Amino acid sequence: xxxxxxxxxxxxxxxxxxxxxxxxxxxxxxxxxxxxxxxxxxxxxxxxxxxxxxxxxxxxxxxxxxxxxxxxxxxxxxxxxxxxxxxxxxxxxxxxxxxxxxx
Numbered sequence: 001x002x003x004x005x006x007x008x009x010x011x012x013x014x015x016x017x018x019x020x021x022x023x024x025x026x027x028x029x030x031x032x033x034x035x036x037x038x039x040x041x042x043x044x045x046x047x048x049x050x051x052x053x054x055x056x057x058x059x060x061x062x063x064x065x066x067x068x069x070x071x072x073x074x075x076x077x078x079x080x081x082x083x084x085x086x087x088x089x090x091x092x093x094x095x096x097x098x099x100x101x102x103x
Contacts (some may be wrong), residue, residue, distance in 0.1 A: 002085075032044055034069050037088075043091070
């Protein structure tokens with residue numbers, strides 16, 4: 001999903017518009033997570049970017065999407081850019097981590 005969302009609408013209040021945008025993003029994430037995993041893949045992961053425009057977008061984590069949308073609404077921005085791309089995720093075993101080197 002690569003999309004520029006408008007935070008202004010002639011009929012909808014900004015709070016309802018923000019809720020609709022959050023729902024659309026949540027629906028996209030749910031749809032992608034429900035797809036069948038290829039062999040050897042543990043889960044679906046996401047690369048996310050958020051910004052005023054596509055060229056100003058910074059990398060964020062999935063759990064930060066709602067916070068960024070709320071912040072854009074609080075700052076009364078006319079629009080924002082959100083990019084959420086699915087990728088294959090692999091779990092790392094705790095056996096692979098050497099805790100002695102961290103000290």
